[in-house]
Amino acid sequence: MSEHPPATFDDFLRGVWRENPVVVQMLGLCPALAVTNSVANGLAMSMATTFVLLGSNLLVASLKRVIPHEVRITSYVLIIATFVTIADLLLEATVPSVHKQLGPFVALIVVNCMILGRAEAFASRNTVSRSLLDALGTAAGFTVVLVLLSAVRELLGAGSLLGVDILGPQFEPWVIMVLPPGGFLTLGIGMLLIGWQAERQQRRTAAARAMEAA
Template structure:
């Protein structure tokens, strides 16, 4: 991880090490709240905000945080920003806040965020930590919108509330219900891995050094 350029720090999390689609982190919100593009975006923005603020603060304070209590301190920092995001969203968009329910508060235990603090922000300068957080947060948002897009278009016939197929569209109810989340994630992973395999088979096989992980 040492010796990466600033550009790499930013780009990495967006696609090649996408938290949801490659690292399989943060699956809980990715499955739970992506039943519409709007909810996905709101969740993505909230997570982006929390991730960036926490990473900057952790990178700034890393010399003052004793090793023994670092995890508790990270959680404290993350939880603070999550609560800020929670209250702000409730004040600005009450309807979206209601739709996301407990999942905003659950950003605290999104292991993707804690993972970035432990693996990156606590070891690197502030600027790099911010770039990394921005990249990862963007990647998370992209993955969420990919999920939310498919689910909203099929499940409600709309994209961001705009009707696509006209009024007599028959919505695929299952797609906006919880099983639809698993189905959509499975379809995306299937498609992406098929595409990657095809690309690798074309010639210069790009080694897939994806980090295998798991968790909610």
């Protein structure tokens, strides 16, 4: 491997599926469960996180030769905190209603381990362009999970999507889905489905191998 491999599409795709931050690496669970009671909140959270992730990966990758190794974590945390402050103030100034809905969870992006994880594991040892692609991919993976989770929870818990009534007035909303237990449950069932799919695939490859051997 050369010292600076060029940015490839794989840098983007890896974060979306194979190394998905939430369902594969179990990072960033706190926002993924806390704000996904409606699609609008999930989207707003994803956008704020994307902004912070892009900003921190960009700065960390460009400053990687300047930051001394001993204080790198502290420096990364400071960089992330700066971008979170910007995102927090921007949200408060432009869409105050969304900011109010998300409440303290915007500030809590700062302790989203996913962002620090990308800074430490990727941006601190790769080129700026690759780090940006990596940030985009990770953010996309995070967004997909948040939107799916919030869509399921809003549809079942309130009978609507993005505030638009879908299931009609005769639908009795499962209120529990928009409450905290629904968050754990939805993600849990999602994990079961992913595990089931993986097991099926494993069986299929094993069967194919047995056919070859025979």
